[in-house]
Amino acid sequence: MKLNSNNNISPNLGGKRPRFNIYWVWALIAVLLVGWSLMGSSDVAQKTNWDNVKVMIEKGDVQKIDIINKESAEVFLKPDKVDAYAEQKEYKGLPKQGPQFVFNIGSLDYFQSDFESTLTQYKQNVPLSFESRRNMWTDLLTGILPWILIIGVWIFIMRSMSRGQGGGQGGIFNVGKAKAQVFDKDSSVNITFKDVAGLEEAKVEIMEIVDFLKNPNKYKELGGKIPKGALLVGPPGTGKTMLAKAVAGEANVPFFSISGSDFVEMFVGVGASRVRDLFRQAKEKAPCIVFIDEIDAIGRARGKNVGFSSNDERENTLNQLLTEMDGFGTNAGVIVLAATNRADILDKALMRAGRFDRQINVELPDLKERAEIFDVHLKNLKLDPNLDREFLAKQTPGFSGADIANVCNEAALIAARNNKKQIEKDDFLSAIDRIVGGLERRNKIITPTEKRTIAYHEAGHATVSWVLEHANPLIKVTIIPRGKALGAAWYLPEERQITTKEQLLDEMASILGGRASEQMNFGKVSTGALNDLERVTKQAYAMVAYYGMSDHIGNLSFYDSSGQSDMTLTKPYSERTAQEIDTEAKALVDSAYQRALDTLQAHREGLTRLAELLLEREVIFAEDLEKIFGKRKGELRKEMEIEVDESFDETEQ
Template sequence: MAKDNNPNPNKFKVSPWLVYTAILLIFLFISFMTGSSNFQEPASLTPPNFEILLEKGQIQKVVVSNKTEAEVYLNPEALKLKEHVKVAKDMLGNPSKGPQYSFEIGNDQIFQNKLEKAVAEGKLKDFKFSQRSNWTDILISLLPIIIIIGVWIFIMRKMSGGGGGGGGQIFNIGKSKAKLFDEKTDVKTTFKDVAGLEGAKEEIQEIVEFLKNPEKYTNLGGKIPKGALLVGPPGTGKTLLAKAVAGEAQVPFFSLSGSDFVEMFVGVGASRVRDLFKQAKEKSPAIIFIDEIDAVGRARGKSNMSGGNDERENTLNQLLTEMDGFGTNSKVIVLAATNRADVLDKALMRAGRFDRQIFVDLPDIRERAEIFEVHLAPLKKVEGLDLEFLAKQTPGFSGADIANLCNEAALIAARYNKTAVDKQDFLDAVDRIVGGLEKKNKIITPEEKKAIAIHEAGHATVSWMLEHAAPLIKVTIVPRGQSLGAAWYLPEERQIVRPDQMLDEMCATMGGRAAEKVTFDRISTGALSDLEKVTKQARAMVTVYGLNDKIGNVTYYDSTGQSEYNFSKPYSEDTARIIDAEISLLIESQYQRAIQILEENKDKLNQLADILIEKEVIFKDDLEAIFGKRTFDKNLGEVVS
């Protein structure tokens, strides 16, 4: 069990700004106390008027400061005269204690002789010469320097991450920014909150178990793993897994982001890495979690430029040394997460640093149902809500997408003043997330509406007639987002895809433009997203998956991700011409195939378009009424615009 190095965490911390304010007030107090006890500045007096007052015997005392300035104190009888009424009282209304007047003197020796003569004649009671420092003048002269130093300290504090106590200033800029979670920290996330991801949870739980009960493994001669790298698309639960580890592990857990190592000062990143591992070793056994490690772990020597890139490489070098260098890091495990494992440095990925790579993939239909169960728990929902149905409606959704979907469904239900979230709210939320916000105020002419209906009916008709095209859920011509209409499908979740399946999908995608050609004998710009999709599919068939007879069993795909740094193509100009020709041939052949299907079913196409214009939204039942049931349909949402 880790020992807490902070015995009194609730100890009062003094703000630095309170210290600065106190120092300034002390300066002002000293200036006031050494300057004068009067609450009013003395009035100015000319030397001739001083001599008149001296001759009349109205002056009680004269104090000469620094042989240059004389301060005049009047006697009580003079203060009662009308000519001195303005200086008789201070600014608070109390009788003035003096000095009432002041003036600059000339020769101090002559002035002193004059004062001695007045004392001898009884016209002056006393006088005094003194040396006095003017603190106000000194403070004013030092004020610009004080302001510059204050601004510099403020900027340095901001650069070093703000006002951490006890040295969170510039001298602490090389310290680690990792947040520590230990057994006293309230971390409520556990493995029960992580739905799906069974394989990843098993690996992570084993690491936690190793730290809790190392003898179980070391008795067999096993060694503790140095690190585990969580890899997967965004939103699949990598950081959530790390939070669960922090909640489950009864050991100190240091959490930070890869960008926390990045700083404008040279050497700061490497210093923070050293400090992080130093803290972890002191509290071992411990776990370090670095989120988005690609911020500092990118491959070295690629697109190398001076400056920040060199600093990032120095930080990475220090991280490599700390994870597996000459020093030992017993019982310190490093967890890291990234969705860009292809750009990480090979030295970071090797065994001995990250011994395990845990791939956190998008959830399948069973895992999506489990994720729905977690996110639906806090919602007020109708009884008997079918989780499997919701899981089927959300292919390709990550855990973060499903959490967003549940929240969106609750907002939609509240918008319609419902007391519980029902099935239709979830379907509307899917439409909102996948298709975008409904554009109710978009002005569409009848001619454009007819063209959009024909386009979407073309998608529906061709996909209905093809065996391997995804089953259709509904078709709509209600504008959403940047789309004027959409057809919703439920694609089969395949692990491998065959050429005939890809060709059927391409043909269904070209059904919209083919319908425009068959019906109007002219095409429009509405098929932009369709063309983009089929072009990517055709290029992948030819250059990635080796599914083209002319190119053969060759792939130009680079799984390492290093091809992005190359400016040249990995094939010759002749091969490039063949690739372009084969891609065009694939697309055109499926376009003609879609035209042929629609020519054979032109009446049904127009009938479907008319229903679509009338209702704006049609479902699978409407297609069955026109075309009959699909003989090859499966009970298995992708959108094609």
């Protein structure tokens, strides 16, 4: 029981009232139509033909005949003759009232002529009348049914658009509503920071925001304020979105997740409306977190969208986002997380403190972090017990978390393809080769001359990289086509933060070792060095124009880290400087090429042995190069340093 506003007791019906459904109306109409047809079917004239009616006229049993719409004829029997016909078996159910028979007349002119001749022949007097009759149901269907269909289709389209716009009341009128997913206590996320391997520094800053939401008094007592926003920046696949999912799983506050592209719409003003609606919902549930993935979709610097007017929809959306994050109105308790891999193109007003107080760099994982990521992705795989996970981490420099997940999956597929019971080391190495170089194409048609050229080309790369001290250490060389490459050499680069000029020069000589080997052994060059020339040219120009490694140009760098130069049509240097940069870059490439030639000439015997071994085996490894050339200079120096350190330690003791 409950009291109403007049303090009268009214019963509480408890259950919800059934909602009105338009289908109930259609069902009622169908029932009425069926009932009407059943009720009206009791006295229906029986069908006959003109020959039978002639017999009835001859006997004098017909009272009159009515022609309906010039198509059919209704036959009325004389009242005293109806019972006699009804008793006959063939006329069982004959109606007592109204027309007893009906038949189609065909051609009206022919029927009238035949009717008159029949009356004359049998000397009978049967009145013939004409009647125009309209069918109520036919008129109703032809007049109302099209409108019913139009209204029904319109209702169906409106409901479909309502579901497409995220449901709710209003249908298409909800186009300005935000499409954010809301995670709260009723819809929990199972991912936590324990599921995110690596990213230790990023997790520290993110966890501080989560801790502030859980224990705000600890910070407020010291006068600290909660950060208004944090921007996750890093290459693709490094775990930015995964980190945001972990925040949703760790924080005991509502979490709104939306993509930057969800704000962009073909209708003018929709993006700004969705931003307003998103922050309105967030303020209602504050304290909360709003996560905008791929924010560069709406956060691009204003005034640089070539081909758009000043009233660009994307700029209007960004303006509204800037206002909501830190405008005239208060926005307490709403923390904005965003992720992007193109922070250089974001608007400066969006990046300032007060909107995004923190910019958290999510970089590619180092050796230790890769090992942790492998531990996460190898949990559900059936592995060889002797598999060394540290070895896998060493074999994947520069791989992101997404790449490592792909390696683990590819290794499982390769092992299954070979009908193995467990995933072994070779499967992981094949998976890494598959991702780095592409799929093997053993059926590709290669002539013996081309194969020999490819072998000496790859042997040239391997020889120069092995002999030069600062070049990247080589893992293996193959002349089996992979992807678009006819041959490939795998290196294991050192994980260093800075690179010296000597290291860059050695790498350039190593890259040009393939073409130098072709020139030295065959006296001609081929198109196979296209990728090598592209890489070495870019590296040479970077050394001269970016890194200041040219003695002639000096310590000048024309690199623009802000990305502003992409929108300009002029160079930041004069034509004379451009010519000098071209000259210096060419000199670096020529010097590296000559150095590769000299190195190969000094180790020509080893180069030949290596190339012939490649033609025989198709794949060779670092152990084979060590047998031919001995240990690399860098490895010898490291061994000497270790021996010196050990002797020093013994002396000190």
